[in-house]
Amino acid sequence: MPRITPHSAFKTLPLVDIRGLFSTTPADRAEAAAALGDAASQAGFLYVTGHGIDPQVINGLKQRAAEYFAQPLEQKMQDYIGHSSNHSGYVPEGEEQFVEGSIDHKEAFDVGFDYPSSQGRRPMLGANRWPALPGFKQDVKAYYDAVFNLSLTLFRGFALALGLPENAISQYVKQPPSQLRLIHYPFSPQAPTDRPGIGAHTDYECFTILLPTAPGLEVLNGAGQWIDVPLVDGAFVINIGDMLEVLSNGRYVATSHRVRKVAEERFSFPMFCACDYDTIIEPIAQLVDAATPGRYGPLVCGDHLYAQTLQTFRYLKQRLASGELSLPDGAKGLSSFGRAAHAMEV
Incomplete structure (x- = not known):
């Protein structure tokens, strides 16, 4: 197999101002896209500013999350994700497990692309399970919609950075199983230091738009070192996931990351940006030639998401x-992409 260019031994994440992606001038969009692509190649993780999302929308999300997780466990369990039809709802501590024998110290509420129609339902696509908490649906959906629109801009930016037409990827993002997670990491002084907030993993989708409220995130650089990701005011953290690694034929590589034991209560809001469920994810034809042959076989976007989720959530593992x-045909195991996966190829 051809050698994958590794991430650099970065010590800090690149910061990219993406306001040029919103410009009506093609040269402005191309310039911002080039900076986005350089950062993705260098680190697979980056900060973005100039995203244009209203701070009031962000504050509304934070407020509703704090209110929701402050409720008694019995109340939250009425919204248990195992009762949903589209993998949405409350995720109690210990439900999601990336590493056998290790329980992440976190709880979450998962929201999908709200798809109430009975037509075209898929395991990860359907109507959300919304809690009864006043204002929760309104404020969380407002944030979801804002970040979903931002994701379309980023999809166009990544396409430009790869030398493709702007809509080369975004044309396949109409009703995707893109999930927003509201994650709560409680602060517990008694928790053992080796018990992480979340264990090391890559994200399954194309990329993630992350809004954290406190430190704790660490990413793996090209030298195999864990690098701290401090907060940057007004910035989102973006990271490459499995599917953009495949689409880009390895030009962008999914980056392993984890959350260490937190030193204070922490909320984290990742939006996992995917293509439509039935989209075939494989190296884009224009990025494959004799010098850079295709490295990856095809996979179905939704099936890959579903397979990975089946292998990490307790209620689904029990049904499995x-x-x-049953796992979809051709299902891959966990951590099948990213730097760790490539290391195993050597």
């Missing part, structure tokens, strides 16, 4: 073990 559910 009982035979009620």
